[in-house]
Amino acid sequence: MWGGRFAGGPDEIMEAINASIGFDRRLAAQDIAGSRAHAAMLAAQGILTDKDAEAIREGLLTVLSEIQAGTFQFSTALEDIHMNVEARLIELIGDAGRRLHTGRSRNDQVATDFRLWVREQCDAAIEGIAALQKALIGQAETGADWVMPGFTHLQTAQPVTWGHHMLAYVEMFARDVSRFSDARARMNECPLGAAALAGTSFPIDRHATAKALGFDRPSANSLDAVSDRDFALDFLSAASICAMHLSRLAEELVIWSSAQFRFVAMSDRFSTGSSIMPQKKNPDAAELLRAKIGRIFGAQAALLMVMKGLPLAYSKDMQEDKEQVFDAADTLMLGLAAMTGMVSDMAANPEALRGAAGQGFSTATDLADWLVREAGLPFRDAHHVTGTLVAKAEAKGCDLPDLSLAEMQEVHGAITESVFDVLGVDNSVASRTSYGGTAPDNVRAQIATWKDRLG
Numbered sequence: 001m002w003g004g005r006f007a008g009g010p011d012e013i014m015e016a017i018n019a020s021i022g023f024d025r026r027l028a029a030q031d032i033a034g035s036r037a038h039a040a041m042l043a044a045q046g047i048l049t050d051k052d053a054e055a056i057r058e059g060l061l062t063v064l065s066e067i068q069a070g071t072f073q074f075s076t077a078l079e080d081i082h083m084n085v086e087a088r089l090i091e092l093i094g095d096a097g098r099r100l101h102t103g104r105s106r107n108d109q110v111a112t113d114f115r116l117w118v119r120e121q122c123d124a125a126i127e128g129i130a131a132l133q134k135a136l137i138g139q140a141e142t143g144a145d146w147v148m149p150g151f152t153h154l155q156t157a158q159p160v161t162w163g164h165h166m167l168a169y170v171e172m173f174a175r176d177v178s179r180f181s182d183a184r185a186r187m188n189e190c191p192l193g194a195a196a197l198a199g200t201s202f203p204i205d206r207h208a209t210a211k212a213l214g215f216d217r218p219s220a221n222s223l224d225a226v227s228d229r230d231f232a233l234d235f236l237s238a239a240s241i242c243a244m245h246l247s248r249l250a251e252e253l254v255i256w257s258s259a260q261f262r263f264v265a266m267s268d269r270f271s272t273g274s275s276i277m278p279q280k281k282n283p284d285a286a287e288l289l290r291a292k293i294g295r296i297f298g299a300q301a302a303l304l305m306v307m308k309g310l311p312l313a314y315s316k317d318m319q320e321d322k323e324q325v326f327d328a329a330d331t332l333m334l335g336l337a338a339m340t341g342m343v344s345d346m347a348a349n350p351e352a353l354r355g356a357a358g359q360g361f362s363t364a365t366d367l368a369d370w371l372v373r374e375a376g377l378p379f380r381d382a383h384h385v386t387g388t389l390v391a392k393a394e395a396k397g398c399d400l401p402d403l404s405l406a407e408m409q410e411v412h413g414a415i416t417e418s419v420f421d422v423l424g425v426d427n428s429v430a431s432r433t434s435y436g437g438t439a440p441d442n443v444r445a446q447i448a449t450w451k452d453r454l455g
């Protein structure tokens with residue numbers, strides 16, 4: 001493609017380090033869409049004849065079908081997807097194919113192709129997250145009022161409801177959706193026509209190509225257009241935070257499915273056995289998900305590293321932007337699908353949840369609140385009295401509701417029989433009616449709101 005300037009061909013090692021066709025073939029459909037939009041615009045502007053544009057259009061469709069059918073011969077000597085497609089087009093249609101590259105460069109071409117690809121991934125992520133949210137809402141509905149221990153420091157803190165816990169993740173993933181849609185809106189500017197870096201002297205219509213490719217507008221500065229990879233970084237940032245949420249949930253599933261917790265049983269479809277221990281059922285999908293998301297964080301760090309030292313405009317370093325993003329997107333989509341499957345299939349165990357909810361003096365705060373409300377103690381004093389009662393129960397080896405009224409009154413005379421009403425886990429969760437609190441009525445209202453939102 002640049003033979004004029006060169007007397008000899010590249011060294012084998014040069015070809016190996018230089019070629020990106022091994023991975024950027026994933027951009028084939030986007031590359032062809034970009035070329036079709038470019039050719040149509042060139043014809044509309046009178047830069048190409050309609051006849052040439054038509055030959056290009058048909059030739060590109062042939063190339064696309066060859067690639068889709070797996071019959072296309074990719075060549076490393078042709079470096080990348082752009083030159084592979086163009087060379088085949090020329091082979092198919094001759095001179096008209098040679099005119100396609102008028103008023104553009106591989107620099108704006110790759111920036112456009114990659115943007116189109118990443119934009120699709122934002123849409124796919126949003127769709128994948130919505131499916132996961134629906135699965136979580138299904139779980140929340142099943143156990144809107146099932147009591148379970150809420151933890152801080154992974155120590156029993158206060159009883160909460162299973163539905164509330166599931167909806168906490170629905171909220172997290174909703175923020176991820178908004179991050180992906182923000183990223184999508186921000187990246188939706190078309191670099192095509194920025195050419196190598198300075199724009200072109202041909203009377204091109206960048207607004208037309210932007211529109212044809214579904215962009216909101218052409219990017220305003222040609223130098224920025226070809227040297228910007230923020231869109232990929234935006235995607236990776238959103239993906240990283242989403243992956244972190246997936247990993248936290250995966251971690252909970254690993255803990256909850258253990259014999260010590262028994263909060264959930266994972267389905268056979270998302271578990272494996274052990275080759276030596278016949279009793280084992282391991283939550284491998286959750287563990288792998290927890291580990292795999294590291295690849296996404298790694299991709300973000302890697303791309304920041306590629307970009308941080310680059311002067312304007314394009315540098316070949318930027319060819320190293322793609323593989324990591326491809327891998328991160330694949331990992332995210334697989335992770336979302338695996339989590340959706342696990343959550344849809346898992347069976348929470350209401351008895352185990354309830355049994356654990358009452359352990360660890362989980363209603364101690366309810367007791368302290370009772371002392372404030374019913375006995376008029378300042379909260380700090382109520383906290384101290386309750387602490388003494390907890391120590392007493394602990395010494396006796398029982399839970400708070402197992403202390404007798406007399407034993408309680410030894411600690412504080414104002415305690416009456418009605419204290420026992422607040423020591424039960426059901427009363428505890430039912431009383432948490434403050435906005436955003438864990439009360440089953442709140443949870444049911446939130447489920448209804450989410451079902452409306454998600455359709």
Ligand code: ARG
Pocket residue numbers: 020024079080081106107110314316318319320
């Ligand atoms: N394969 C290249 C990439 O992925 C395309 C752009 C090449 N541009 C250039 N001036 N060598 O970045």
